[in-house]
Amino acid sequence: xxxxxxxxxxxxxxxxxxxxxxxxxxxxxxxxxxxxxxxxxxxxxxxxxxxxxxxxxxxxxxxxxxxxxxxxxxxxxxxxxxxxxxxxxxxxxxxxxxxxxxxxxxxxxxxxxxxxxxxxxxxxxxxxxxxxxxxxxxxxxxxxxxxxxxxxxxxxxxxxxxxxxxxxxxxxxxxxxxxxxxxxxxxxxxxxxxxxxxxxxxxxxxxxxxxxxxxxxxxxxxxxxxxxxxxxxxxxxxxxxxxxxxxxxxxxxxxxxxxxxxxxxxxxxxxxxxxxxxxxxxxxxxxxxxxxxxxxxxxxxxxxxxxxxxxxxxxxxxxxxxxxxxxxxxxxxxxxxxxx
Amino acid sequence: xxxxxxxxxxxxxxxxxxxxxxxxxxxxxxxxxxxxxxxxxxxxxxxxxxxxxxxxxxxxxxxxxxxxxxxxxxxxxxxxxxxxxxxxxxxxxxxxxxxxxxxxxxxxxxxxxxxxxxxxxxxxxxxxxxxxxxxxxxxxxxxxxxxxxxxxxxxxxxxxxxxxxxxxxxxxxxxxx
Numbered sequence: 001x002x003x004x005x006x007x008x009x010x011x012x013x014x015x016x017x018x019x020x021x022x023x024x025x026x027x028x029x030x031x032x033x034x035x036x037x038x039x040x041x042x043x044x045x046x047x048x049x050x051x052x053x054x055x056x057x058x059x060x061x062x063x064x065x066x067x068x069x070x071x072x073x074x075x076x077x078x079x080x081x082x083x084x085x086x087x088x089x090x091x092x093x094x095x096x097x098x099x100x101x102x103x104x105x106x107x108x109x110x111x112x113x114x115x116x117x118x119x120x121x122x123x124x125x126x127x128x129x130x131x132x133x134x135x136x137x138x139x140x141x142x143x144x145x146x147x148x149x150x151x152x153x154x155x156x157x158x159x160x161x162x163x164x165x166x167x168x169x170x171x172x173x174x175x176x177x178x179x180x181x182x183x184x185x186x187x188x189x190x191x192x193x194x195x196x197x198x199x200x201x202x203x204x205x206x207x208x209x210x211x212x213x214x215x216x217x218x219x220x221x222x223x224x225x226x227x228x229x230x231x232x233x234x235x236x237x238x239x240x241x242x243x244x245x246x247x248x249x250x251x252x253x254x255x256x257x258x259x260x261x262x263x264x265x266x267x268x269x270x271x272x273x274x275x276x277x278x279x280x281x282x283x284x285x286x287x288x289x290x291x292x293x294x295x296x297x298x299x300x301x302x303x304x305x306x307x308x309x310x311x312x313x314x315x316x317x318x319x320x321x322x323x324x325x326x327x328x329x330x331x332x333x334x335x336x337x338x339x340x
Numbered sequence: 341x342x343x344x345x346x347x348x349x350x351x352x353x354x355x356x357x358x359x360x361x362x363x364x365x366x367x368x369x370x371x372x373x374x375x376x377x378x379x380x381x382x383x384x385x386x387x388x389x390x391x392x393x394x395x396x397x398x399x400x401x402x403x404x405x406x407x408x409x410x411x412x413x414x415x416x417x418x419x420x421x422x423x424x425x426x427x428x429x430x431x432x433x434x435x436x437x438x439x440x441x442x443x444x445x446x447x448x449x450x451x452x453x454x455x456x457x458x459x460x461x462x463x464x465x466x467x468x469x470x471x472x473x474x475x476x477x478x479x480x481x482x483x484x485x486x487x488x489x490x491x492x493x494x495x496x497x498x499x500x501x502x503x504x505x506x507x508x509x510x511x512x513x514x515x516x517x
Binding site: 012023037048063126160247 | 364411428
């Protein structure tokens with residue numbers, strides 16, 4: 001019997017064309033395929049639960065073999081880090097409280113003012129291209145596609161598929177990930193001097209003087225006037241679009257806005273979300289730190305390489321910020337995605 | 341038609357495929373030699389090809405790819421193409437021998453897995469996803485290939501069982517008189 005007959009050739013061609021047809025229909029969006037996918041995921045649950053029972057001891061043994069030395073070194077490093085951080089904790093708490101007070105006084109939003117849903121990472125993509133994780137919360141908890149996902153120390157990614165009780169999250173390293181960001185120069189600690197006239201100044205900041213506020217109070221017949229002049233903290237900053245570059249490669253900020261007045265980004269600058277009415281993430285969520293800057297082609301301009309704060313290789317718990325941009329939420333202030 | 345469907349390779353293939361996709365999704369996302377995820381589903385598609393020929397290999401790759409895409413969330417049909425190609429290439433390699441020894445089947449499985457894994461970024465670039473061609477492919481493809489070769493002593497008989505193909509028993513073949 002011939003190995004490669006015309007009949008077999010037709011069968012193989014049919015399979016090829018079927019694949020292309022299915023691919024085309026799926027890429028254009030199809031409700032039937034979506035329903036099949038959801039049903040299949042549900043049907044897979046018992047199989048995956050059973051597989052998890054088998055996987056757990058094997059996984060533990062594998063980790064024990066391959067990661068013991070790393071864990072020991074990391075444990076030592078973390079112990080030292082904890083000791084250093086404990087010393088800074090009290091000072092930081094005070095600074096954060098002052099920061100929130102300032103935001104409240106100026107009626108500004110901050111990332112902490114959005115509702116969040118904590119979720120457990122239950123899986124990750126099994127292929128070697130996509131950078132996707134799966135979490136155990138979904139539309140039943142208010143999660144919608146596009147919502148930003150964060151770890152305690154920074155942005156992790158965004159929700160790309162929300163099922164009733166599960167969601168898929170595209171990590172910031174995925175090549176399809178993109179978000180508007182700003183590159184901010186970290187400044188020295190804010191110094192505040194208070195007298196009859198209170199002024200708040202950040203050294204090196206571009207001096208933008210807000211309208212002075214005057215508070216009057218009468219104490220025992222005497223009138224005390226306290227004038228507060230605030231220099232808004234607006235350190236050097238650039239905006240651009242951060243895109244993922246795949247597994248093992250740090251994300252990059254491209255299309256860096258050319259604003260000579262603010263100077264150029266430098267290594268050590270902080271990258272955080274830019275926010276805005278169409279951005280999928282609220283402003284000022286830290287993403288990472290600039291580790292390298294290179295000059296792209298003339299059309300590309302500066303390209304800023306970012307090391308994410310969040311350890312994307314070892315995520316266990318994340319938080320989904322229940323945020324949708326103003327354009328999508330329609331400016332409805334009663335929407336749960338609006339700040340509290 | 342229903343009878344041919346039930347008696348054909350599809351039920352066995354789907355059953356084994358579901359189990360393998362579940363293992364791929366749980367166990368093999370953690371066992372990552374050189375930070376590469378071993379592709380067991382692709383390995384089975386290639387092994388089915390190495391055991392049962394190009395047509396069966398392509399069919400196995402098509403079905404397993406659909407099961408994989410449905411669970412993983414990748415564009416439906418993209419893995420069918422890459423795994424189908426992997427199964428086809430592994431099966432086509434059979435043309436150099438009538439009844440491959442285990443080590444030849446191992447080589448064919450590895451070849452099919454290598455082609456299948458290389459085809460993944462190619463297919464993705466056809467559907468508009470750029471940037472998958474990185475130097476990391478030089479790590480990913482060899483690891484996936486070696487893993488498929490290591491798994492082939494188990495997966496080639498499994499692929500043969502799935503595709504309902506019996507191994508040729510040369511003792512029962514009469515010599516020409």
